[in-house]
Amino acid sequence: MKHLIYLCFFTFIAQGAIAQSQPNFTMGFADSIKSTVLNEQRQLLIYTPYANKKIKPATKETYPVLYVLDGENHFRSDVAIVERLVSTGVCPPMIIVGIPNTNRTRDLTPTASEGNTDGLKNTGGGEKFISFLEKELMPYIESSYPTAPYKILMGHSLGGLMVMHTLIHHKDLFNAYIPIDAAVWWDDHKIVKEAKLVLEKNNYENKTVFLAIANRMEKGIDTTAVQSDTSEKTELIRYNLELIHQLNQHPKNKLRFNYKYYEKESHTTIAFIAAYDALRFLFDYYEFPKYAKFTTDNPQLKTLITEHYDTISKQLGYKVLPDKEFVNNFGYRALNQKQFALAKELFEMNVLNFPEEANLLDSFGDYYNAIGDKKNAIAWYQKTLAKKEISETREKLNSLLKNKK
DSSP, X not given: OOTHHHHHHHHHHHHHHHHHHTTXXXXXXXXXXXXXXXXXXXXXXXEOTTTTOSSOOSSSOOEEEEEEESHHHHHHHXXXXXXXXHHTTSSOOOEEEEEOOSSHHHHTOSSOOTTOTTOOOSOOOHHHHHHHIIIIIHHHHHXXXXXXXXXEEEEETHHHHHHHHHHHHOGGGOSEEEEESOOTTHHXXXXXXXXXXXXXXXXXXXXXXXXXXXXXXOTTOOTTGGGGOOOGGGHHHHHHHHHHHHXXXXXXXXXXXXXXXXXXXOTXXXXXXXXXXXXXXXXXXOSOOOOGGGSTTOTTHHHHHHHHHHHHHHHHTSOOOOOHHHHHHHHHHHHXXXXXXXXXXXXXXXXXXOTTOHXXXXXXXXXXXXXXXXXXXXXXXXXHHHHOOOHHHHHHHHHHXXXXX
8 A cells, every 4th residue: 555545635635625615714814924935925824812813912911833734634623622622721722823735745745755656756845844934934923923932833644744854853943743643654764763863862851742643554463563564554653653662762851752542543534633632741731620629718729820820831931821711710709609808819810910901800890899899899890991891891880880979
């Protein structure tokens, strides 16, 4: 079985799907950038966590960026995954940049291999493509959107090959790397040979890798037996297994690494579930622990929230403020339970962290209203309306002013 059946499939998708899908997609919006390095206009698919708009919100918040190769194939599903993970509190909100292909085999192969058994032409432009990412695309994204300094690169098949090539030869471009069923057989599995030399010598502290492998074996063959096979049809899984061995062999390089073999998934079905599992692994420290001590019965809840986000900040390498909706919900829970001191601490935390957020100012007004301090309630509702007209806030303010007379 040739690799060509998969490469041609994705090359076909690359040439046709972007034109067909752009007018109808709803999860994000289109953008583009003129590349001098590649001498072409590159279309982009962008998702932002702030109402899917390009305009930066008036807030201190910044977001990690997930760069997705083969964007025309994987952008929508990755957006759906991230939105779901964010909604359940196990992943930070992220900006997602889908990079559709113009010439897939050119950009996603790090070396030219005209003698490859699949007969692919115009290969080996990977280094030029990485130069485009580093010198043009990433600066453009960082100047146009509220990005944080944490970046993830994810790719499938040839895209996974380029993810691995970037990890081995340009490790500081990204913080995390997700190669999914990577075509590491390319050019006589050159990247696997290079990894053997590089992983031992380099320091990968604060770098994370999640590697996913699909099942490409005949019935009755397992991941142990396949390693002694020499046929072309098992090259993809064999060299991925060898790569796992190389990644695991050098714990002193401090690389944070995990992998998963998907026995029930094929090369064409693995991408969705692997992206989910990869993000769960990358951010396994993000979810707020659901212990009894973290409920509003604990007067130290504010401290516990602060400490949790200090841990997140350490992992991501930059200051992450406690999620405003998360804190606000705890604040109202405390308020409803008449734990007024805790409610004040939580609402005050939000106001200090996000002084421009009208909804959070309104919440502080609700606190003062609940304890019967009408003077401060009026003041905070007025501050809210000075930022943004909110009908509910206006009604509460008018009611207080009316009763004051």
